[in-house]
Amino acid sequence: MSITRRDFLTGAANGTHLRAGSLAHERVGAPLNILILGGTGFTGPEQVEYATARGHRVTLFNRNRTRPDLFKGRVDQLIGDLNGDVESLKGHSFDVVIDNPTTAPAWVRNAAKHLAGHTKHYLFISTLSVYPNNTVTNRDESDGLTPLPEGLDPYTVPADQARRYYGALKTESEREVARQYPGINTIVRPGLIVGPLDKSDRFTYWPVRIDRGGEVLAPGNPDDPNQIIDSRDLAEWMIRLAEQRVLGTFNAVGPVISMWELLAGIKSVTTAGAQFTWVPADFLRANGVTPWRHMPTWMPPVPNAGFSTRNNARAVAAGLTFRPLSMTAKDTLDWHKTRPAEEQKSLADGAIAGIPATKEAEVIAAWKAKPQSAP
Amino acid sequence: MATNRRTFIKSVTAVGSAIGLAGVPRLALGQEAESEPVWTPKPVGKARVPLNILILGGTGFTGPEQVEYAIARGHRVTLFNRNKTRPGAFKGKVAEELVGDLNNDTTALQGKKFDVVIDNPTTAPAWVRNAAKHLAGNVKHYIFVSTTSTYSDQSIIGLNENSPTVVLREGIDPYSVDPQVIGGNYGGLKVLAEKEVQKQYPGIWTVIRPCLIVGPLDRTDRFTWWPARIDKGGEVLAPDKPDDPCQFIDSRDLAEWTVRVAEAQEFGLYNAIGPTHPMTVSEMLYGVKAGTTAGARFTWVPWDFLQEQKVRPWRDMTVWQPPYGRTAGYQRRDSRKSIAKGLTFRPLAVTAKDTLDWHKTRPEQEQLATLNGEINGIGLKREAEVLAAWHAKVKAGQ
Numbered sequence: 001m002s003i004t005r006r007d008f009l010t011g012a013a014n015g016t017h018l019r020a021g022s023l024a025h026e027r028v029g030a031p032l033n034i035l036i037l038g039g040t041g042f043t044g045p046e047q048v049e050y051a052t053a054r055g056h057r058v059t060l061f062n063r064n065r066t067r068p069d070l071f072k073g074r075v076d077q078l079i080g081d082l083n084g085d086v087e088s089l090k091g092h093s094f095d096v097v098i099d100n101p102t103t104a105p106a107w108v109r110n111a112a113k114h115l116a117g118h119t120k121h122y123l124f125i126s127t128l129s130v131y132p133n134n135t136v137t138n139r140d141e142s143d144g145l146t147p148l149p150e151g152l153d154p155y156t157v158p159a160d161q162a163r164r165y166y167g168a169l170k171t172e173s174e175r176e177v178a179r180q181y182p183g184i185n186t187i188v189r190p191g192l193i194v195g196p197l198d199k200s201d202r203f204t205y206w207p208v209r210i211d212r213g214g215e216v217l218a219p220g221n222p223d224d225p226n227q228i229i230d231s232r233d234l235a236e237w238m239i240r241l242a243e244q245r246v247l248g249t250f251n252a253v254g255p256v257i258s259m260w261e262l263l264a265g266i267k268s269v270t271t272a273g274a275q276f277t278w279v280p281a282d283f284l285r286a287n288g289v290t291p292w293r294h295m296p297t298w299m300p301p302v303p304n305a306g307f308s309t310r311n312n313a314r315a316v317a318a319g320l321t322f323r324p325l326s327m328t329a330k331d332t333l334d335w336h337k338t339r340p341a342e343e344q345k346s347l348a349d350g351a352i353a354g355i356p357a358t359k360e361a362e363v364i365a366a367w368k369a370k371p372q373s374a375p
Numbered sequence: 376m377a378t379n380r381r382t383f384i385k386s387v388t389a390v391g392s393a394i395g396l397a398g399v400p401r402l403a404l405g406q407e408a409e410s411e412p413v414w415t416p417k418p419v420g421k422a423r424v425p426l427n428i429l430i431l432g433g434t435g436f437t438g439p440e441q442v443e444y445a446i447a448r449g450h451r452v453t454l455f456n457r458n459k460t461r462p463g464a465f466k467g468k469v470a471e472e473l474v475g476d477l478n479n480d481t482t483a484l485q486g487k488k489f490d491v492v493i494d495n496p497t498t499a500p501a502w503v504r505n506a507a508k509h510l511a512g513n514v515k516h517y518i519f520v521s522t523t524s525t526y527s528d529q530s531i532i533g534l535n536e537n538s539p540t541v542v543l544r545e546g547i548d549p550y551s552v553d554p555q556v557i558g559g560n561y562g563g564l565k566v567l568a569e570k571e572v573q574k575q576y577p578g579i580w581t582v583i584r585p586c587l588i589v590g591p592l593d594r595t596d597r598f599t600w601w602p603a604r605i606d607k608g609g610e611v612l613a614p615d616k617p618d619d620p621c622q623f624i625d626s627r628d629l630a631e632w633t634v635r636v637a638e639a640q641e642f643g644l645y646n647a648i649g650p651t652h653p654m655t656v657s658e659m660l661y662g663v664k665a666g667t668t669a670g671a672r673f674t675w676v677p678w679d680f681l682q683e684q685k686v687r688p689w690r691d692m693t694v695w696q697p698p699y700g701r702t703a704g705y706q707r708r709d710s711r712k713s714i715a716k717g718l719t720f721r722p723l724a725v726t727a728k729d730t731l732d733w734h735k736t737r738p739e740q741e742q743l744a745t746l747n748g749e750i751n752g753i754g755l756k757r758e759a760e761v762l763a764a765w766h767a768k769v770k771a772g773q
Contacts, residue, residue: 213652222617255670260617264658265665268724273652325665326724 025236025319028243031055035092035119037082037111038100039075040066042197043125046235047098048075054239061089061111062101082107089114096121096242103162104169105176106155112180121245122181123238126174126189128251129167134299134307141189141249141314145171174249186241188234191253191310192297195231195328196335201347202296203228205354206266207333208347213272217360219295220281222260226297227308229254230328237320250315254322256308259298265325269333279367287363294355419447422638426450429487429514431477431506432495434460436592437520440630441493442469448634455484455506456496477502478552484509491516491637499557499564500571501550507575516640517576518633521569523586523646523708524562530701535709536584536644540566569644581636583629585647586708587694590626590726591733596745598623600693600752601663602731603745608669612758614692615678617657620706621694624649625726632718641716648710649720656695662723666731676765684761691753 034051038044039060048071051058059076069077078088082101089111097119102108108124115122131139132146146167148154154172157165177185194203209216234252257265260276267274281291281300291299299307312320336344350356355363428445432438433454442465445452453471465472473483477496484506492514497503503519510517526534527541543549543563547556557564569582589598596603604611629647636645657673664671678697681688688696696705710718734742748754753761 260657261661261664264661267658268662268665268727269722271650271720271722273650273654275652322668324668326662326728329665330724 025240027054031057032095032242033057034242035059035061035094035097036100037061037097040070041100043193043231043235044100045070045197046232047239050236051239082110086110086114093118096123098123098238100125102173104154104157105172108173108176108180116180121184121242122177123186123188123242124174124177126170126187128189128191128253128310130171130174130189132167134304136306137309138311139306140311141251148172184247186247187249188238188252189250190229190234192228193231193234194228194332196331198231201353204332204336205296205347206263207329208336209354210263210266210274211270211272211333213274215364216274216276217355217364218263218276218278219259219284219291219298220300222258222278224259224298224301225256225308226259226262227253227256227310228297230323233322240319246318250318251310251312252315252320253310253312262297266329269326269330277364279363283367287366289355289363293353294350296353419444422448422450426490426637428637429453429455429489429492430495431455431492434464435495437588437626437630438495439592440627441634444631445634477505481505481509488513491518493633493637494519497568498561499552500567501552503568503571503575511575516579516637517572518581518583518637519569519572521565521582521584523584525566525569525584529705530703532704532707533709534704536646536712543567579642581642582644583633583647584645585624585629587623588626588629589623589730591729592626596750596752597693599730599734599745601660602727603734604752605660605663605671606667606669606731608671610762611671611673612753612762613660613673613675614656614681614695615675615697617655617675619656619695619698621654621656621659622648622706622708623694625721628720635717645713645716646708646710647713647718648708651714651720659694659723663727666724666728674762674765680765684764686753686761690751693751
């Protein structure tokens with residue numbers, strides 16, 4: 001496939017943005033003046049595409065480092081850093097702000113110096129990681145949030161520790177949003193975001209691995225739950241939330257499907273004839289295979305029964321829709337094949353997520369060599 | 376890529392308009408875009424040497440796909456049929472349309488010569504003989520689309536082209552053209568039709584035995600039931616065990632390969648069965664679900680209980696056959712020979728999506744008949760009854 005990333009992003013090459021069922025949604029209200037913080041990473045570009053396609057005026061605020069000038073000429077660009085220099089936001093007014101990159105409350109506070117009082121709506125992308133307890137299924141937005149560790153000042157957490165306190169800092173960021181933009185904020189808490197442009201390989205591993213064919217190590221019980229959201233479904237819904245000025249807090253994650261449905265659904269877009277070997281969680285653990293890290297999207301329901309079974313009813317009632325899995329799988333696979341060789345190798349080596357082929361084969365062989373005890 | 380897509384859409388639109396389906400035009404932003412293909416096939420490309428092809432039938436299910444593909448490959452196509460199924464469907468597209476009936480009137484074939492004949496409709500040896508009156512000696516290659524129903528012992532796992540075939544019951548005239556006789560002796564007559572082909576066209580014949588043919592244009596609902604049902608969502612009755620095997624072939628894969636067999640002049644006997652590597656029935660159903668958004672949930676009900684409830688394999692639980700006893704090998708046949716000769720298979724997602732899209736263009740009455748289980752498929756009402764009975768049994772057992 002010879003399409004460039006830009007072609008891909010603009011949807012010019014493969015019609016990605018044309019075949020989304022969610023595009024059937026009619027725009028509500030007048031065109032908006034939208035500020036997108038970030039906007040060049042993974043979900044952001046989909047927001048920009050969808051918003052501009054629907055006639056909105058889009059301004060980006062970012063460091064212009066991730067894919068610099070990606071949308072040059074198509075959006076207004078403000079350069080700055082939520083972590084430091086937010087001067088370029090001064091004097092601007094917007095109908096709505098979409099905050100993608102914030103991982104610490106200081107970022108919200110910094111931007112609010114210029115934006116509070118100058119926007120009618122603030123949409124914050126948070127995360128399901130704000131919930132510390134994942135043992136109970138079907139929990140909704142009222143579930144308890146991550147407490148701040150004692151002695152930690154959320155406004156001065158060093159960058160190298162931010163990852164460790166991700167859930168707590170996102171929780172504090174939500175609170176900062178509520179303080180800075182009272183009565184005009186929307187908190188969206190997505191689950192695992194997947195699809196084209198995702199460099200984390202946390203879903204991409206599966207389409208790529210299954211497309212290679214052969215015997216595929218499949219984790220746990222085939223009926224174990226799984227829950228993801230396509231970045232385009234998330235992005236498009238957020239723009240519609242802006243259009244309809246829907247306020248409140250929402251879990252934004254897809255329907256619960258089984259791991260078997262996930263893997264078979266991905267297989268359906270391939271022709272390599274992958275065969276799945278399901279290996280129980282305890283055997284995987286004993287062999288150093290880590291859920292999520294080595295077996296992406298999978299979290300064993302014991303003890304985390306609630307991890308992949310979050311209640312999404314509120315978001316669905318507010319218009320969140322989902323592409324068919326086959327589309328997510330196919331588009332992700334097509335995109336992966338356009339990635340630079342080193343990124344494709346990184347996935348093959350399981351460097352970020354997924355299990356390397358050699359290790360996978362070892363685990364399968366060990367599982368098959370194990371004397372099978374009576375059930 | 377743009378070219379591939381254009382080619383694909385052009386060809387789909389052409390088939391669509393020719394047979395009364397909605398086309399698949401590229402849609403403007405903001406419009407419903409459900410008909411966009413999930414997958415863009417490779418460009419068709421041109422054959423090295425254009426052939427003069429006669430297609431017997433050609434307007435039913437697999438035939439139109441052969442016609443489209445052959446024309447796209449640069450071949451000259453002549454049709455011979457009764458002009459009753461979709462009359463005029465290929466008017467102006469094929470080089471010539473000959474009208475007649477393999478059963479009795481084949482005079483339109485007189486004096487014609489072809490590089491290759493593709494025989495789709497023949498179900499009895501008399502049809503082959505009737506056509507051969509004019510075609511034998513005037514063609515270089517005769518391709519007969521037969522069936523895996525020619526095999527007499529479906530318990531054989533890994534059944535191949537050498538496996539035993541059905542013997543026609545005694546006392547039946549194989550050359551009888553009585554529709555009753557033909558209908559009731561499908562496998563036996565197809566075997567004899569194959570033999571007639573070999574007799575009439577010695578050394579220049581190809582016999583292709585496809586298994587269950589599926590895809591758009593299939594009015595039998597034998598696969599269509601699943602996409603139509605799963606697209607409705609809710610609790611779906613699924614047969615027996617998720618690991619049971621299943622096999623089928625997309626009509627386009629079959630049709631396109633048949634044309635390539637003509638191009639390569641591959642003679643001999645071939646199973647035409649997909650996919651290349653084993654597929655389980657759950658992979659099929661979950662794969663179909665992956666193209667939908669209704670959130671269907673599957674309840675797998677064991678064969679014993681299905682039998683108690685008089686739920687029939689194939690007829691009610693379409694595609695599926697019990698992987699035990701006399702049907703143990705039904706879904707585990709061997710197609711390595713044809714695969715080695717270039718038979719390829721579309722992704723299941725494409726078959727499922729295209730079938731569902733086509734189903735939605737069928738007359739409302741046909742769509743209703745599908746969900747009512749009037750053709751094949753258990754039907755919504757009976758499905759709900761069986762599920763209720765199963766849940767009651769499970770509850771009672773606890």
